[in-house]
Amino acid sequence: MKSQTRVVVIGGGIAGCSTLYHLTQEGWTDVVLVERNELTSGTTWHSAAQVTNFGATQTMVGLKSHSIKLYKELAEDPEYPINYHHADGGIRLANTERQMEGYRHFASVAKGMGVEFEVIDAEECARRHPLISTDNLLGGLWDPLDGDIDPAQLCQALARRARLAGAEVYRNTPVTGLTQHRDDSWTVHTEHGDIDCEIVVNACGYRVNEVGAMMGVHHPVASMEHQYFLTEPIKAIEEAGFRMPLLRCPISDYYCRQEKNGLLVGFYEQDCKTWGMDGIDPNFVNALCPDDLDRVMDVLEGAFARMPALMDVGIHSVVNGPITYTIDGAPLVGPIPGKRNAFCIIGLRAGLGEGGGHGWLLAQQIVHGEACYDTWVIDPRRFTGHANVELTALKAIEDYQNEFRFHFPHEHRPAGRPAKTTPLTPVLAAEGAEFGTVNGWERVAYIKPTPDFEETHSFRFNETFPVVAREIEAVRTGVGLAEVNGFNRFEITGPGAHDWLDTMVCGRIPRKDGKVGLTYLLNHHGNVKAEATLANLDADTIWYGSAAASESHDMDWLQAHLPKDGSVQLRSLTNDWTILVLAGPKSREVLSGVSRGDWSRAAFPWLSVRRAFVGIAPAVIMSVSYSGELAYEIHVPNNQLYAAWLALRAEGEKHGLTLFGGHAVESMRLEKGYRHWKADLITEFNPIESGLDRFVKLDKPDFIGKAALEKQLAGGLKRRFVTLALDCDHAPAHGGDSILANGRCIGTITSAGWGHRVGKNLAMGFLHPEFAEVGTPLQVEVIGEAVAATVVDPGLYDPENQRIRA
Numbered sequence: 037m038k039s040q041t042r043v044v045v046i047g048g049g050i051a052g053c054s055t056l057y058h059l060t061q062e063g064w065t066d067v068v069l070v071e072r073n074e075l076t077s078g079t080t081w082h083s084a085a086q087v088t089n090f091g092a093t094q095t096m097v098g099l100k101s102h103s104i105k106l107y108k109e110l111a112e113d114p115e116y117p118i119n120y121h122h123a124d125g126g127i128r129l130a131n132t133e134r135q136m137e138g139y140r141h142f143a144s145v146a147k148g149m150g151v152e153f154e155v156i157d158a159e160e161c162a163r164r165h166p167l168i169s170t171d172n173l174l175g176g177l178w179d180p181l182d183g184d185i186d187p188a189q190l191c192q193a194l195a196r197r198a199r200l201a202g203a204e205v206y207r208n209t210p211v212t213g214l215t216q217h218r219d220d221s222w223t224v225h226t227e228h229g230d231i232d233c234e235i236v237v238n239a240c241g242y243r244v245n246e247v248g249a250m251m252g253v254h255h256p257v258a259s260m261e262h263q264y265f266l267t268e269p270i271k272a273i274e275e276a277g278f279r280m281p282l283l284r285c286p287i288s289d290y291y292c293r294q295e296k297n298g299l300l301v302g303f304y305e306q307d308c309k310t311w312g313m314d315g316i317d318p319n320f321v322n323a324l325c326p327d328d329l330d331r332v333m334d335v336l337e338g339a340f341a342r343m344p345a346l347m348d349v350g351i352h353s354v355v356n357g358p359i360t361y362t363i364d365g366a367p368l369v370g371p372i373p374g375k376r377n378a379f380c381i382i383g384l385r386a387g388l389g390e391g392g393g394h395g396w397l398l399a400q401q402i403v404h405g406e407a408c409y410d411t412w413v414i415d416p417r418r419f420t421g422h423a424n425v426e427l428t429a430l431k432a433i434e435d436y437q438n439e440f441r442f443h444f445p446h447e448h449r450p451a452g453r454p455a456k457t458t459p460l461t462p463v464l465a466a467e468g469a470e471f472g473t474v475n476g477w478e479r480v481a482y483i484k485p486t487p488d489f490e491e492t493h494s495f496r497f498n499e500t501f502p503v504v505a506r507e508i509e510a511v512r513t514g515v516g517l518a519e520v521n522g523f524n525r526f527e528i529t530g531p532g533a534h535d536w537l538d539t540m541v542c543g544r545i546p547r548k549d550g551k552v553g554l555t556y557l558l559n560h561h562g563n564v565k566a567e568a569t570l571a572n573l574d575a576d577t578i579w580y581g582s583a584a585a586s587e588s589h590d591m592d593w594l595q596a597h598l599p600k601d602g603s604v605q606l607r608s609l610t611n612d613w614t615i616l617v618l619a620g621p622k623s624r625e626v627l628s629g630v631s632r633g634d635w636s637r638a639a640f641p642w643l644s645v646r647r648a649f650v651g652i653a654p655a656v657i658m659s660v661s662y663s664g665e666l667a668y669e670i671h672v673p674n675n676q677l678y679a680a681w682l683a684l685r686a687e688g689e690k691h692g693l694t695l696f697g698g699h700a701v702e703s704m705r706l707e708k709g710y711r712h713w714k715a716d717l718i719t720e721f722n723p724i725e726s727g728l729d730r731f732v733k734l735d736k737p738d739f740i741g742k743a744a745l746e747k748q749l750a751g752g753l754k755r756r757f758v759t760l761a762l763d764c765d766h767a768p769a770h771g772g773d774s775i776l777a778n779g780r781c782i783g784t785i786t787s788a789g790w791g792h793r794v795g796k797n798l799a800m801g802f803l804h805p806e807f808a809e810v811g812t813p814l815q816v817e818v819i820g821e822a823v824a825a826t827v828v829d830p831g832l833y834d835p836e837n838q839r840i841r842a
């Protein structure tokens with residue numbers, strides 16, 4: 037066994053084998069995999085191993101496409117062929133029009149990644165899958181490349197190729213401890229000796245937290261028991277002459293695929309069970325949980341009704357094994373929050389289908405610092421402090437129960453809520469607030485017009501349309517108040533703070549006390565990494581503000597680049613402060629009524645910051661606006677938030693103050709062309725492609741990403757960011773929808789919604805540069821239907837910013 041290597045991957049299931057193989061593909065061959073037992077002896081060996089291309093985001097579709105391509109290539113390797121039923125085809129069923137609309141949207145998302153799905157009716161479903169009945173069926177989504185693979189052969193093939201490239205695999209070698217050194221390198225302690233390495237990767241499946249504990253980390257991953265059964269041969273299958281397509285059913289929560297000449301049917305029962313919450317027997321190896329088909333009776337009936345052939349066939353065997361979940365159902369693939377040189381590829385609930393792609397994206401992150409796709413949807417840093425195993429277990433149960441029921445736009449399911457609140461949460465609830473969640477924080481979406489108001493979540497405009505319109509009108513003509521909690525906020529202090537920040541961002545930073553500036557951080561490839569509002573409070577105290585979920589991500593990046601001489605200090609204030617946003621032409625009057633001092637335009641112009649009191653509550657007040665109206669961000673420590681709120685409410689009474697929520701903000705920012713981090717600002721594009729030209733100062737001395745950006749720009753732009761106005765009013769576009777020119781997909785929508793002040797259906801997105809001119813006629817797929825669209829000026833509402841500066 038080597039005593040020194042570059043990377044140690046811990047765990048030899050699909051996650052570890054794929055990572056090892058892809059590291060060698062990226063050119064790192066001095067790498068090893070350490071497995072406590074035999075390869076695939078965790079969950080992987082008994083997986084149903086279906087391999088679909090379906091994903092709710094382009095990153096997921098793209099990584100699954102990579103798996104499919106790779107698995108096909110492995111299967112066709114004459115030296116080591118493996119069993120892969122490629123392209124049997126698969127159907128996701130639907131019995132409601134809302135589900136069908138979702139499928140039309142997802143088909144459009146896939147189109148942008150070069151993947152063709154088909155939305156088919158019930159008769160066509162039955163034609164393609166002759167065993168199913170069309171009762172209570174409207175249709176489905178057809179994935180032509182759906183299939184299944186032999187999981188053990190797949191892992192052996194990946195390990196074999198990695199070994200051929202120079203990697204080593206140590207079986208029956210349990211990792212017993214991890215030590216990190218001052219230079220951030222690691223020693224991996226195993227039962228057979230130590231291995232020193234630069235980087236460790238946790239790929240330990242359901243034992244993720246045993247190895248997490250060895251580095252002092254608790255990963256938000258929980259396991260569920262999951263069962264399928266295999267039937268005896270079915271005559272109709274034997275005689276069909278082709279393989280049956282796969283089925284996934286959100287109506288009765290089961291999946292089904294052909295196994296030999298019978299069926300494999302797996303269940304997501306309501307009466308489901310977590311597993312291993314209080315520790316895992318060390319001897320649970322190549323093992324299964326006891327069968328418990330009684331538990332799945334509720335879903336079994338639905339499967340029998342859809343496939344009557346199941347009623348006449350015997351069950352050959354049952355498999356019940358642990359499957360891992362995270363808080364939002366997507367895995368954790370990337371840097372481990374708060375650690376250096378440590379990565380994970382964990383929480384995989386569809387690891388066989390996705391594993392090829394996850395290992396590919398992880399290896400790219402390890403070797404190049406970033407992957408070819410923006411990996412935020414699988415980034416382990418997307419959750420912050422609230423993300424523990426208790427919460428994950430609640431979300432895992434909910435997710436398991438809804439496995440094939442995708443989330444509709446603005447749908448926030450109830451399990452594990454509320455996780456993060458402020459003193460105002462119950463106050464706002466009493467005011468009639470409807471909440472959504474942002475990184476666990478309960479955020480007001482809108483104020484319900486009546487206590488019994490209920491929203492039908494759908495891909496169309498719904499009952500909230502007039503509610504949001506009224507909130508915006510009140511802000512536009514008077515004054516509105518909103519709580520924005522969870523906003524990420526770091527305090528940066530020290531004599532070197534400004535000079536250091538200047539090297540971190542691609543534009544100018546505010547240098548004068550009392551000034552605020554919007555800035556962008558690039559990665560080493562010259563693409564957009566983060567967006568930050570920098571506020572110069574006092575000499576050497578800067579506030580860095582960014583999106584609510586960005587705390588671990590941004591902290592990780594900033595800390596990695598802090599000067600070694602101690603001249604800059606960084607601390608997070610995210611959990612301790614909350615923003616109250618006062619917006620609208622009368623906001624100055626309300627502020628002046630609750631806070632001493634001169635708040636006139638001359639004394640406190642746009643982009644100013646000042647410490648002050650709101651009533652008796654200390655506050656940091658900034659004249660910045662995400663709504664396009666005159667507005668103030670009032671940052672207040674949580675322990676005096678209610679006091680500030682009472683003062684603003686009392687003063688607001690005199691000026692007709694109205695409460696507003698996140699939906700109104702979303703509409704207003706679209707009209708101003710303001711971007712949303714990780715929707716419109718992603719690591720796939722540089723700031724010029726992202727339309728941020730005015731925030732880039734290439735004449736500045738060096739900053740991170742400058743050389744790479746200059747090199748990119750010399751080669752031309754591959755995309756441009758635009759705003760589009762759509763010619764329809766029944767539904768907004770949604771992130772991921774395709775932009776078309778003459779029927780050809782030329783771009784992707786990143787965010788969209790109705791602009792109530794300009795009266796237009798707006799969308800933002802990236803497209804090929806030749807279509808970016810204002811006035812270019814295009815089409816956007818809205819719920820699968822191509823709708824006429826025109827490229828418009830990005831800031832349609834008050835383009836001169838007169839209202840903000842008023």
Ligand SMILES: Cc1cc2nc3c(=O)[nH]c(=O)nc-3n(C[C@H](O)[C@H](O)[C@H](O)COP(=O)(O)OP(=O)(O)OC[C@H]3O[C@@H](n4cnc5c(N)ncnc54)[C@H](O)[C@@H]3O)c2cc1C
Nearest residue numbers: 047049051072078079080083085086211241386387388389
């Ligand atoms: C019944 C069932 C059906 C499924 N069907 C599908 C499906 O159809 N399609 C699909 O895509 N997915 C499916 N899945 C999920 C899929 O099987 C998993 O996502 C995948 O196998 C997880 O792989 P992994 O490598 O993350 O974990 P594992 O396969 O559990 O691998 C982790 C490895 O780490 C090793 N390890 C742990 N601790 C240590 C240590 N201290 N030192 C060294 N090594 C260690 C373990 O021994 C193990 O080999 C199914 C799961 C179940 C339970």
